[in-house]
Amino acid sequence: MLEFVWVTNRENPLTDSSWVLKLNETGVLLLLNHDKSVIWSSNTTRPARYPVAKLLDSGNFIVQDGNNNNDPKYLLWQSFDYPVDTILPGQKFGRNLITGLNLYLSSWNSSDDPSQGSVKRYRFGSWNGIQFSGAPQLKQSDVSRFNYTSNEEELYYTFELVNKSAIRRMVLTTDGYIQGIYWHNEGNEWSLYTRIPLDDCDYYDNRGAYASCNINKIPACNCLDGFVPKTVDIYSGSCVMRTSFSSHGDGVLKFSGLKLPDTERPWVDRNISLEDCRILCMKNCSCTAYAALDVSKGPSGCLLWFNELIDTRELTEVDEDIYIRMAGTEIVSFLLLLVSVFSYLLSFLTVSQLLFLAGAIERKQLHKSNLRKQETVIIRKMKGNLERDASLLLNEHEKEDLELPMFELSTITFTTNNFSPDNKLGEGGFGSVYKGILDDGRETAVKRFSTNSGQGLQEFKNEVTHIAKLQHRNLVRLLGYCTQAGKRLLVYEFLPNKCLDFFIFSKIWLVCIHTLCIMIQTLESYLKKSPTWPPFEQMKRRAC
Incomplete structure (x- = not known):
């Protein structure tokens, strides 16, 4: 079966079969028609002493100086370049x-x-x-x-x-x-x-600069966050920055799950870190974005853009980030809106609720890691006298609503190795958190309230009832509780990734902003349904 993989004279077809392909004495290929006119010719970087033309097994048609076993330094011309x-x-x-x-x-x-x-x-x-x-x-x-x-x-x-x-x-x-x-x-x-x-989003630069395509959205084409249509109709042109750079400085915003923009003229360095890449970009006023060059073993190397960002689309299969430069004034106003929203939230939510909610964001943003099981602990469920202890905390109606298991104090003590310092995950004003393992292998975080925490039985009851009802795939789950012997213990699922402050107090402050915005969006599905929360909905729409 005859297949054509390369054509010399694609714009100047021959009209008959009277043609000749010739290699002259300087190493230039010539395609001549019936009257010896040149239809096509190759070029060469230097004259050759002993020019040789070869068709390699790879399909590459080459001209080299002498028969030197295809040594690149003797290469004069090759079809692979065209x-x-x-x-x-x-x-x-x-x-x-x-x-x-x-x-x-x-x-x-x-x-x-x-x-x-x-x-x-x-x-x-x-x-x-x-x-x-x-x-x-x-x-x-x-x-x-x-x-x-x-x-x-x-x-x-x-x-x-x-x-x-x-x-x-x-x-x-x-x-x-x-x-x-x-x-x-x-x-x-x-x-x-x-x-x-x-799909249609895959075609090259079909939406212009700073626009992204998602075939599952209506409309499929939208400007990236921080950019607006250059014209009234986004389909008729590119997007432009909503706020221009000014003397107030600028920053970067992280975008995930995007096909990286056209890299025809990028600046590349394989040997520097992503943080050094950020510094280089921020020092150059022409830099428009940066990204890691290689993510196979964690982000490394540097890829910088200096032109408009074109040919991007959203892809859920892409696990890579790009950091796009933004005007500082817009980022600051964005941050102030988030601060105002969280100030309002703090008046409603307890510190412990915010911590567990933020922990859910940690769970969402990071990949789940499988940790080795270092011990097997058999958890025995509460029976008998547990009903008497639970009645101190909840009435019968509340217990039926929660459907939470109640754990024996001895069982939790055994799970945490008698609250061993080796099992301790953290400590705060409310008390300490210890690690344990359920009989099915699930790891838990046991929150033990300190007698000096200032939280009484009623506050503990409120936390149990509120968090137990606040079940969501992005939130830390409450697995059970214990009130034996005057103790106040909560058993949560364990999140094995880094500490929350690694993300909330990131050195890259825009990562903090991004995290806070996701937290607001997670809360929205609960809070916006309440008639007592109209300000939240308004602020959320302005901020995120």
Whole structure:
């Protein structure tokens, strides 16, 4: 089966079969028609003494000086530098920073016309060490692997075949699809293994600068937070910053789950940290955004943008962040709104409720980590005299509403190793929190109130009733309680990630803002339903 992967004279077709492809004495390829006129010619970086033309097994047609086993330093010209609609294994896809040569695909005009079609480019997004930010389905596999190279001379991607017996290529079709194709030996034909774009949001720069696309939203196109449409209709142009930079300074806002913007002309450094990357961006008034270059082993390296940010879309499969520069005045006003909202919340919520609510945000933002079980503890449920102890706390109607298990003091003591300092998770004005493990392996956080906490039985009762009823997937769950022997104990599910203050008091203050905003949005589903909370709804809409 004959397949064309490269065409020399796609814009100057030959009218008959009387043509000649010639290599002259200086190493230049010449395509001549019947009257010896030059239809197409290659270029060369230097004259050759012994020019040789070869078609390699990779599909690369090269001209080199002498027969030097394809040594790159003798290379004069190669077809891989001038892709048409096909990428083959080992072929570069990117930009030469010295020559300015862009290595991108352009489709055929039709199935039988190789002249340049209307589809000139498709961008996978940045390679982050795991996947392309704009094409999560293109990952490392047992058959092929992707590589990214950046240096002072060029930026490019390649894909290599791990299984050398496999035959694969990627083709940009006339209707705008990138198709991953492999040779099926049994069927003796080319078969499709992937196709991009998946939807309208995948097309290159279809919404302009600072706009993002989400096919599940109506409308699908929206300006990024902090930006507004340049014209009345967002579909007719780009977005612009809502507040321009000023002498009041500026900051950055973190965006997650986005295909990273076009990186045709970025600044790249593999050897610095994300914090150093932030500092570099903030020192350069032309910097518009920054991101980690590699996230395969945690954020590392630096990717800076200095132009408008184009070709972004929302993708839930992308686990990567970009930090976009914003005007400081807008960020400060945003922070003040959040402060006013939380001042109002503090008048209603107890400190302990806020702590557990914030802990839920920690749970939402971080990946769940599986910790080794270091001990097996059998928790015995309360029976018999527990009803008498519970009656001191709740009446029968309240107990029926809560449906919370009640734990024996001896059981909780055994769970926490007699409240051992080794099991201690933290301490505050209310008392201490200790770690324990249920019989099914679930880890718990046992909150033991201090006799000096200032919280009486009624306050403890309020906390149990309120938190028990406040059940949500983003909130820490109350598993049970104990009031034996005058003790006041609450058993919560355990959150294994970092301390809450790591996020609430982050060194990057915009992370704090982002965390607070998510906390407000989590509360909204509960508080906005109450007729006593109209100010909350108004402030939330202004702030988030």
